Amino acid sequence: MGKYVSTKIIPLGSCAFRQPFASSHCRFIHGYRLQAKFWFSCNQLDKNNWVVDFGGLKKLKTLLEETFDHKTVVWSQDPDLDMFKSLEQRNMIELVIFDEGVGIEKFAKFCYDTANDFVDGLTEGRCWCSKVEVWEHEGNSACYEMELNQPTEWKS
Secondary structure, eight states: OOOEEEEEEEEEEEEEEOOTTOSSGGGSOEEEEEEEEEEEEESSOOTTSOSSOGGGGHHHHHHHHHHHTTEEEEETTOTTHHHHHHHHHTTSOOEEEESSOOSHHHHHHHHHHHHHHHHHHHTTTSEEEEEEEEEEETTEEEEEEOSOSOHHHHHO
16 A cells, blocks of 8 residues: 655754764764754545645644754763753753753654654644654754554554
């Protein structure tokens, strides 16, 4: 059985993060203007013959910007987490703590989970997010995708 797919690119905003255990320069705090591309899938189009109403994704964009735009995203296992918390208390950064790690691979997974939950609710289970790609710049990206084709498979 085939499926329908539509895509949407959503800017996530400017974000700072680091890989605290990297031996490269990635161990330093650095930032990127993140952007994500979402693949939405369904087996049956809506009454307008759409996979998803792009206008209905504005709240998803807001949710993602609240996580990334002008934020410092830190892994909960960062050995300097207390320093980041201190910077936030001093009103120098807006801190977001990720439990599963940071980097565009983890950001892609976060965006996937957020978009999948959002679009499931928006379409009453008719549509699902099948893939997300996050770019830190035009040369580097990472993807997270569901390998199953049917929303009932991932829900069971």
